[in-house]
Amino acid sequence: MGRKQSFTETELLDTTKQLVLEHGYDGFHLKLLSQHLSGARSTIYQYYANKEEIVAACMKRVMSAVLDKALAIDEAEPMDALEQLLLVYVEESALHQLLGNASKINTANSSAAARDLEYIEAGHQTLKIQLSRLFERAQQNKDLRQDIPLPVLIGVFFNLIDTPNMLNIPTPAWGKLLFQMWIGGAKS
Missing domain, CATH: 1.10.10 (Arc Repressor Mutant, subunit A)
Structure with a gap:
């Protein structure tokens, strides 16, 4: 049975x-x-009809959740918004790893998977635009160092997401600690 x-x-x-x-x-x-x-x-x-549709739907769902949280952030103060955005990315730190598989999905047999991947790509572009806008505004406000190129600041910011939480600090506190480390550096 x-x-x-x-x-x-x-x-x-x-x-x-x-x-x-x-x-x-x-x-x-x-x-x-x-x-x-x-x-x-x-x-x-x-x-779902096949593996491709299931995985693409899974990726779309994760992207949708990240977009909802990221786009709900009040961007009035760019540094506050960047800290909140870092927490969103830390909470969903597997997003990058998961989306790294998108290119492996064969959409030839699934229009549903193709549509989901189009959504994911559009979502990725939306997040990229938001992040660039916040960094540019923070630099214009002189909240960030002017002598460090924007791509370097953004690259280091993104690398924070993959920092292992070996102390098992709750995610909100972990995101705040990472942001403070990024903004303040490690010097005394």
């Missing part, structure tokens, strides 16, 4: 995210996914 459907689309996408991050796109397959869900493998096909 087969297993009955007992997982939601949210659970499906959460599990997909976890497995793609653990095994990479190439190591992710529907059999592996079904082993981590409490329902029958055939239930997956009630939501």
